[in-house]
Amino acid sequence: MSENQITENQNYDENQIQVLEGLEAVRKRPGMYIGSTGPKGLHHLVYEIVDNSIDEALAGFCSEIRVDILEGNVIRVSDNGRGIPTGIHPKEGISAATVVYTILHAGGKFGGGGYKVSGGLHGVGASVVNALSEWLELTVKDGSSVHFQRFERGEYSEPLKIIGETEETGTSVMFKADGEIFEDTTYDYEVLLKRLREQAFLNAGIKIVFSDKRDEENIKSEVLHYEGGIRQFVEHIHKTKGLESLSDKVIYVSGMQGDSFAEVAMQYNDSYNEVILSFANNIHTVDGGSHETGFKNALTKVINEYGKKFNLLKDGEKLLGDDVREGLTAIISVKLTDCEFEGQTKGRLGNPEVKGFVEKMVMEKLMCYLEENPVEAKAIFEKSVAAQRAREAAKKARETARRKTAMESASLPGKLADCSEHDTEMTEIYIVEGDSAGGSAKEGRDRRYQAILPLWGKMLNVEKARIDKVYGNEKLMPVVTALGTSIGEDFDISKLRYGKIIIMADADVDGSHIRTLLLTFFFRFMKPLITNGNIYIAQPPLFKVFRGKKVRYAFSDEERDEYIAELTTENGAKPEVQRYKGLGEMDPEQLWETTMNPETRTMLKIDMEDAVKADETFTILMGDKVAPRREFIEANAKYVENLDI
Numbered sequence: 001m002s003e004n005q006i007t008e009n010q011n012y013d014e015n016q017i018q019v020l021e022g023l024e025a026v027r028k029r030p031g032m033y034i035g036s037t038g039p040k041g042l043h044h045l046v047y048e049i050v051d052n053s054i055d056e057a058l059a060g061f062c063s064e065i066r067v068d069i070l071e072g073n074v075i076r077v078s079d080n081g082r083g084i085p086t087g088i089h090p091k092e093g094i095s096a097a098t099v100v101y102t103i104l105h106a107g108g109k110f111g112g113g114g115y116k117v118s119g120g121l122h123g124v125g126a127s128v129v130n131a132l133s134e135w136l137e138l139t140v141k142d143g144s145s146v147h148f149q150r151f152e153r154g155e156y157s158e159p160l161k162i163i164g165e166t167e168e169t170g171t172s173v174m175f176k177a178d179g180e181i182f183e184d185t186t187y188d189y190e191v192l193l194k195r196l197r198e199q200a201f202l203n204a205g206i207k208i209v210f211s212d213k214r215d216e217e218n219i220k221s222e223v224l225h226y227e228g229g230i231r232q233f234v235e236h237i238h239k240t241k242g243l244e245s246l247s248d249k250v251i252y253v254s255g256m257q258g259d260s261f262a263e264v265a266m267q268y269n270d271s272y273n274e275v276i277l278s279f280a281n282n283i284h285t286v287d288g289g290s291h292e293t294g295f296k297n298a299l300t301k302v303i304n305e306y307g308k309k310f311n312l313l314k315d316g317e318k319l320l321g322d323d324v325r326e327g328l329t330a331i332i333s334v335k336l337t338d339c340e341f342e343g344q345t346k347g348r349l350g351n352p353e354v355k356g357f358v359e360k361m362v363m364e365k366l367m368c369y370l371e372e373n374p375v376e377a378k379a380i381f382e383k384s385v386a387a388q389r390a391r392e393a394a395k396k397a398r399e400t401a402r403r404k405t406a407m408e409s410a411s412l413p414g415k416l417a418d419c420s421e422h423d424t425e426m427t428e429i430y431i432v433e434g435d436s437a438g439g440s441a442k443e444g445r446d447r448r449y450q451a452i453l454p455l456w457g458k459m460l461n462v463e464k465a466r467i468d469k470v471y472g473n474e475k476l477m478p479v480v481t482a483l484g485t486s487i488g489e490d491f492d493i494s495k496l497r498y499g500k501i502i503i504m505a506d507a508d509v510d511g512s513h514i515r516t517l518l519l520t521f522f523f524r525f526m527k528p529l530i531t532n533g534n535i536y537i538a539q540p541p542l543f544k545v546f547r548g549k550k551v552r553y554a555f556s557d558e559e560r561d562e563y564i565a566e567l568t569t570e571n572g573a574k575p576e577v578q579r580y581k582g583l584g585e586m587d588p589e590q591l592w593e594t595t596m597n598p599e600t601r602t603m604l605k606i607d608m609e610d611a612v613k614a615d616e617t618f619t620i621l622m623g624d625k626v627a628p629r630r631e632f633i634e635a636n637a638k639y640v641e642n643l644d645i
Contacts, residue, residue: 023154047195061082065207066078069192083143097149101149133176137150196210196224202233202279202333249267251266260354262354262357274326280341289354295332297359298361312385417452419445430450433454433583437454479518491528500534503537505583506540539602540594
């Protein structure tokens, strides 16, 4: 490169400053507005449009929302609300509906009196969806006329026009996500169903009709309509997970403070795990916030006060938050005129005043409820006391485990084949099903940075075990010891010995079972490993397709068929196909080549969503209830492939 070229390239003046006009900025940096261009971002488009209809319902003008996935992955969302205003906008000189769909930060939610409560506060929803769609068609009914406008990648050639007459009101939006922006434009019916069901629970009485019409012969449709609101949400969680409730009725409390509204539905069950979901203006606050803190504080105080009042607690004895929340399912929902979310993802509610409001409301009303329902109150209190005892037992088990580790000169598990490298950026541990696969993995690995821990025998069902049972468990403790982080409240990620924790199990039903067991264990007792992105699933091949020296490894039936076609000779001689029933059938070289070599292997990184799914599945499959298990197996039987019989 010449000196002149360097000077030219480094020239930085007013000509280098780009101004992205209107929606161009969204297309340039879509991740800033919808989080990603992967599946999450794609589904987010639907939520943004549905949220607008929900806001209309919250304002009291809409009772039914229809969401359809049409052929070609086109989305249509229609409601029977007032319809977006169609008059000419005083400042922009174009229809107000066009403004909403083409100008960022334009909407009826900034204090103009259009909406008191709304989830979409940034005013970017509709315009962002428009910008990231190949095309979008807007139809508005205002009680006399039908208005229509079409956009292509956020641009329009014709203004909003009247195409007919009507006595109805409402808004209908049809759009196709842009294949230039998104990696894949195929919607997942179950993902959308979960979110829409959530919205129907949170807004009692609203009716959402959701249909998947992509396959004419197999149309799926659900009517989501819950008059009981979040009470039914709690019942739904218990039914889905196959949990037995401690009482017949869901406890429900609600209250107002000025324009702010809060409601809580809660019920205890026979599990040892808490499920607390909090929402602010229908947005799931995954990281909690002031409303969740207020609820937790109030619950701990109420249960302790109840114990003191009826002399069920000794002097100086106190139940902790973890004790009173064991086996609790609770939904907290607040509706506020001005939500302060922390972070762009709106994951945490920041409003400080909400904490005091929720805390006071729950304390007053929950105490009244417990006093009026002594049988239920006694069951809740006894469950909390049992949790306290288990916590103390866990403490003793933990101390015993610590002493034992300190006494043992070689504290690492005997079956662990460690690596020589100590830098966690470089190291990885394979948790392998069975000794035979463990043997091949030990031989085939790169000893510098790959450690191998074989697991054998039946693992503990953590769904039925408190943390005190995990300590000393001969199947789980080797995993805990090898990783070095400890578990539960002692967990310390800074002591993690391996940067990647890779679960390597057979590609069959037993292997799937082990994967789910381990994932659930990590989710319950070592959750930061998942949130930090340390957990992976190895993907071993299912088939070896070979002819002479040409070898291909296939990870699916489709891939196998492709390789068979590729390696079939001109005279029709087909290659040989070897089906791997388990990892133990592979020799060390094959295992290294297909599953362990960083340059050629395929791995699945586990995120929180995967862990939650595993946990739900596990609860159904390993719980005591037969009916949910049967329903799950019947629903999923068609997906079972490569079943070893």
